[in-house]
Amino acid sequence: QVQLLESGGGVVQSGGSLRLSCAASGFTFSTYGMNWVRQAPGKGLQWVAFIQHNGNNIYFADFVKGRLTISRDNSQNTLFLQMNSLTAEDTAIYYCAKDSSGGWLTPKGTFDYWGQGTLVTVSS
């Protein structure tokens, strides 16, 4: 069965960096676009970034402002999110989410599987 397992969250000081990982299994990872979605404590869902199945197309939400990098290693079935210049506003649970259809060039918002999330806390 499909599994997505995020890791790498933790407590980091304001201005610091963190790298999140999402280990995928149970499907052909290299044929599906992947996304990161975050949720601040007690708040709503916020889409963060998308990477096409082959890594050729990448899209970010406006608030990212160049601070985040999304990448993937299809040989290791793993998705990454490198986060730099973190602020308290980045404190959230970060979920990885799989596109429901393979081959999309842009995010479509149709995510059929989600991980359990990893908590990032930025302390000031």
Place this chain on the structure above:
Amino acid sequence: QSALTQPASVSGSPGQSITISCTGTSSDVGGYNFVSWYQQHPGKAPKIMIYEVSIRPSGVSDRFSGSKSGNTASLTISGLQAEDEADYYCISYTSRSTVIFGGGTKVTVL
């Protein structure tokens, strides 16, 4: 870009029908048929309930249905049940090749 507009809360009695609206613009909801709806119970990951405006994934109850008119998409839950009490989010593709969520709606079963 601002989040899509959803009512903060909607409530209904068991067996009733409720509808959650999701209002955007012609650059997102109104311009594309990539609108999805997610259900999220406390402490859990979201679950897709509707995609491409009105398509229900396998395994999702047929009590859930989606539609769209102009710049507003809607999720209707018929025959409301206690297990439907959760937060619901819409999301739409946008003209900037990104996607944007709604602010979320808390559904309460009275």
